[in-house]
Amino acid sequence: MSNESVIGIDLGTTHSLVAVVQEGTPQILDSEKEAGLMPSVVSWEDGQLQVGFAARKNRIRNPKQTIFSVKRLLGRSAKEVRELILPYEVNEEKDNIQVKLGNQQYSPIEISAILLRALKQKAQDALGYPIHQAVVTVPAYFNDIQRQSTRMAGKLAGLDILRILNEPTAAALAYGLSQKNQGMIAVYDLGGGTFDISILRFHHGIFEVLSTAGDTALGGDDIDFQIANQMMQEIKNQWNTTSLTQTELHAQILEASEALKKSFSQHSEAIFQVQFQGKVFQKKWQKEEFETLVKKVLEKTHALCIQALKDAGLEASQLSDVILVGGPTRLPIVQHVVKEIFNRPPNVSLHPEQAVALGAAIQADILSGKNEQALLVDVVPLTLGIETYGGVMTPLIPRNTRIPFVAKEIFTTFVDGQTAVEVHVLQGEREKVECNRSLFRFKLKGIQPQPAGVPRIEVSFLIDADGILQVYAKDLHTQKEQIVEINPSFGLSEEKIYAFIEEGIKNQEKDRKDHQWIEAKNHAQAMLLNIEKQLTMLPEKKMKEIQLAIEALKSMLSQDDFDQLEKAALNLKEKWLQVAQSLKKKN
Amino acid sequence: MAQVFQYKCEFCGTDLENHWLSQHICQKCKKPQHFHLPDYFQIFGLEVRFQLNQDELRERFYQLAQLLHPDRFPRFDAQALEKMSFINRAYEVLKNSEKRRNYILQQENLSIEKSHLPLELAEEWFTLQEKIHTSQVNAFSQICQFENQLESQETQLEAQIDQLEQKFDEMHQRDDLVLLA
Numbered sequence: 137m138s139n140e141s142v143i144g145i146d147l148g149t150t151h152s153l154v155a156v157v158q159e160g161t162p163q164i165l166d167s168e169k170e171a172g173l174m175p176s177v178v179s180w181e182d183g184q185l186q187v188g189f190a191a192r193k194n195r196i197r198n199p200k201q202t203i204f205s206v207k208r209l210l211g212r213s214a215k216e217v218r219e220l221i222l223p224y225e226v227n228e229e230k231d232n233i234q235v236k237l238g239n240q241q242y243s244p245i246e247i248s249a250i251l252l253r254a255l256k257q258k259a260q261d262a263l264g265y266p267i268h269q270a271v272v273t274v275p276a277y278f279n280d281i282q283r284q285s286t287r288m289a290g291k292l293a294g295l296d297i298l299r300i301l302n303e304p305t306a307a308a309l310a311y312g313l314s315q316k317n318q319g320m321i322a323v324y325d326l327g328g329g330t331f332d333i334s335i336l337r338f339h340h341g342i343f344e345v346l347s348t349a350g351d352t353a354l355g356g357d358d359i360d361f362q363i364a365n366q367m368m369q370e371i372k373n374q375w376n377t378t379s380l381t382q383t384e385l386h387a388q389i390l391e392a393s394e395a396l397k398k399s400f401s402q403h404s405e406a407i408f409q410v411q412f413q414g415k416v417f418q419k420k421w422q423k424e425e426f427e428t429l430v431k432k433v434l435e436k437t438h439a440l441c442i443q444a445l446k447d448a449g450l451e452a453s454q455l456s457d458v459i460l461v462g463g464p465t466r467l468p469i470v471q472h473v474v475k476e477i478f479n480r481p482p483n484v485s486l487h488p489e490q491a492v493a494l495g496a497a498i499q500a501d502i503l504s505g506k507n508e509q510a511l512l513v514d515v516v517p518l519t520l521g522i523e524t525y526g527g528v529m530t531p532l533i534p535r536n537t538r539i540p541f542v543a544k545e546i547f548t549t550f551v552d553g554q555t556a557v558e559v560h561v562l563q564g565e566r567e568k569v570e571c572n573r574s575l576f577r578f579k580l581k582g583i584q585p586q587p588a589g590v591p592r593i594e595v596s597f598l599i600d601a602d603g604i605l606q607v608y609a610k611d612l613h614t615q616k617e618q619i620v621e622i623n624p625s626f627g628l629s630e631e632k633i634y635a636f637i638e639e640g641i642k643n644q645e646k647d648r649k650d651h652q653w654i655e656a657k658n659h660a661q662a663m664l665l666n667i668e669k670q671l672t673m674l675p676e677k678k679m680k681e682i683q684l685a686i687e688a689l690k691s692m693l694s695q696d697d698f699d700q701l702e703k704a705a706l707n708l709k710e711k712w713l714q715v716a717q718s719l720k721k722k723n
Numbered sequence: 724m725a726q727v728f729q730y731k732c733e734f735c736g737t738d739l740e741n742h743w744l745s746q747h748i749c750q751k752c753k754k755p756q757h758f759h760l761p762d763y764f765q766i767f768g769l770e771v772r773f774q775l776n777q778d779e780l781r782e783r784f785y786q787l788a789q790l791l792h793p794d795r796f797p798r799f800d801a802q803a804l805e806k807m808s809f810i811n812r813a814y815e816v817l818k819n820s821e822k823r824r825n826y827i828l829q830q831e832n833l834s835i836e837k838s839h840l841p842l843e844l845a846e847e848w849f850t851l852q853e854k855i856h857t858s859q860v861n862a863f864s865q866i867c868q869f870e871n872q873l874e875s876q877e878t879q880l881e882a883q884i885d886q887l888e889q890k891f892d893e894m895h896q897r898d899d900l901v902l903l904a
Binding site: 299342502540600601 | 785804
């Protein structure tokens with residue numbers, strides 16, 4: 137089936153894109169409604185869910201009901217997001233985050249699913265056939281929970297996620313395919329909300345990731361936030377108020393900060409301006425002031441780049457290229473910072489916003505078996521370990537290990553007759569348990585009661601090619617195997633998941649019907665055009681008969697009834713054939 | 724001496740070619756095969772050596788990845804996943820001279836004694852600490868001196884190990900290792 141394509145999706149913090157490989161070339165998919173970048177924004181207006189550009193327009197008009205940057209919330213605990221200043225309502229339920237939209241609470245996964253569903257629709261509109269499978273990209277530095285959350289969002293959106301792909305790796309794929317060269321490169325990927333640095337080796341179609349480092353809470357948005365914070369302070373001083381909690385003003389300041397940042401990619405000075413309740417605040421920014429602020433935000437990326445080089449066992453001079461990915465890398469000051477880190481001017485030939493989606497499409501093509509030359513060999517970004525005695529994390533799989541990978545560990549009991557052992561799985565680089573991200577705890581159950589230390593349970597920690605962990609356990613005495621249910625719930629109940637998918641299916645049904653209707657309509661219009669052209673050639677009596685059928689069909693075009701339209705079209709077709717046949721006989 | 728083997732595909736019974744890469748996957752039905760000899764060197768079709776040509780090792784790793792990476796199996800293949808996980812582990816070990824050395828010794832059932840800090844070195848370290856404590860002025864230069872010494876010792880040691888490894892490799896036979904135990 138050549139008609140069944142696998143799409144590549146770049147689910148970004150601020151923008152998302154969808155791409156597909158057609159006849160060997162990756163292409164960004166556009167639909168009539170939304171060209172290119174789709175803002176990763178969902179809003180609720182007049183009882184309707186809006187996605188993309190339509191939703192983005194509401195950011196100032198309706199800030200409380202407009203959810204953006206949801207990727208920053210994905211897979212995070214309530215504690216981690218408390219410091220983010222967001223105009224919309226973020227609630228905590230146990231340790232899970234929920235955002236309020238309309239009068240409903242949504243988890244970040246559900247919001248991501250709404251975005252994915254819109255992207256899927258966009259691809260279907262552009263391609264004209266249904267899509268079921270996708271490759272979705274994530275920041276390389278996403279942990280297990282964030283990856284699982286993304287996969288879950290895909291499932292909710294009715295997509296079979298063939299691969300969770302690292303963004304810088306995807307970009308390298310897009311770069312490598314156009315360059316065809318060998319050697320080592322660095323990918324500096326500064327997105328809206330995340331930063332990744334990856335070092336790769338290219339060799340005859342193989343893209344081997346040597347190391348990766350990053351920060352999932354550092355991106356172009358942070359430049360906006362810094363500007364906004366500073367401006368907020370100055371507005372407070374100038375307007376002499378201490379309580380500037382109005383959400384609309386807040387949203388305006390953020391919007392103006394972003395605009396300020398963007399104008400610095402072309403100009404050397406820019407004006408920050410907000411208007412609120414008849415008052416105007418204005419400030420002229422000089423390039424130097426802006427650049428100092430950006431440099432401060434990007435300071436952290438320097439150390440991360442050095443770490444990635446060290447982990448790859450390389451010096452910056454051994455790299456043959458440094459490529460830039462992500463919208464914020466358009467800023468000259470960002471390019472300057474990268475130049476200082478690697479001691480060479482970066483390569484700006486890649487389209488910074490499209491590279492990741494194009495790479496995802498290439499990986500989708502590889503996974504469909506259509507591209508047998510290219511192959512990605514990726515790594516796990518964070519060390520995986522378990523809690524051992526004394527609150528210490530014992531590493532099982534070190535960071536930058538090539539995946540897939542399996543580590544086996546034997547567990548036993550501490551007390552006579554103990555029948556269950558609890559294992560706490562962690563991800564991170566620190567020694568103390570509480571300094572790392574707790575992934576989950578699971579219990580090895582059904583151990584036969586024996587003296588302490590006698591039972592031997594072999595647990596396999598498998599990291600698959602998505603960088604996602606699976607756990608298997610085997611009792612070495614009985615050889616009994618079991619899959620350990622990790623089952624992260626993400627605060628989604630079974631009913632909620634079911635309801636969401638159900639809604640998606642309903643939409644799909646509607647989409648299918650819409651599609652059928654459009655097809656039937658196009659078909660009918662083509663037939664009408666064809667017949668009307670030849671109408672004058674007919675004898676008057678026959679012409680009248682046909683004209684009646686034409687009018688009947690035309691009246692159906694404006695109504696939304698598929699069956700009636702089909703019926704009228706069939707009627708006209710039959711009549712036309714009859715006439716045509718009778719004319720043939722006469723001749 | 725490379726092992727001579729003749730295996731049949733465990734799924735379709737076709738004779739597998741007598742080539743190191745062919746032991747991993749059936750040419751006919753394209754199914755990954757179980758490891759017949761789960762030895763890290765054997766996987767790469769290499770003889771057991773303390774010193775390996777890194778370029779050749781990498782080249783062989785890439786050849787294996789092209790064949791067995793899960794991405795090459797549109798339908799999930801558990802055996803491919805398991806094999807690639809194992810190959811990644813083997814590559815990690817063979818790539819690193821210390822891990823590779825330990826692996827060879829372990830395969831020969833030679834226990835690797837955890838290295839202890841040499842007594843003289845420890846003594847030197849304590850004296851240095853005392854000196855630093857009493858006179859902070861030239862502490863920095865003393866630390867540098869100590870580090871330089873350490874480094875030159877390490878280089879010497881590495882050169883010795885290097886020579887030993889070369890000798891072992893020249894002797895070819897793994898049995899020789901046992902004699903040295």
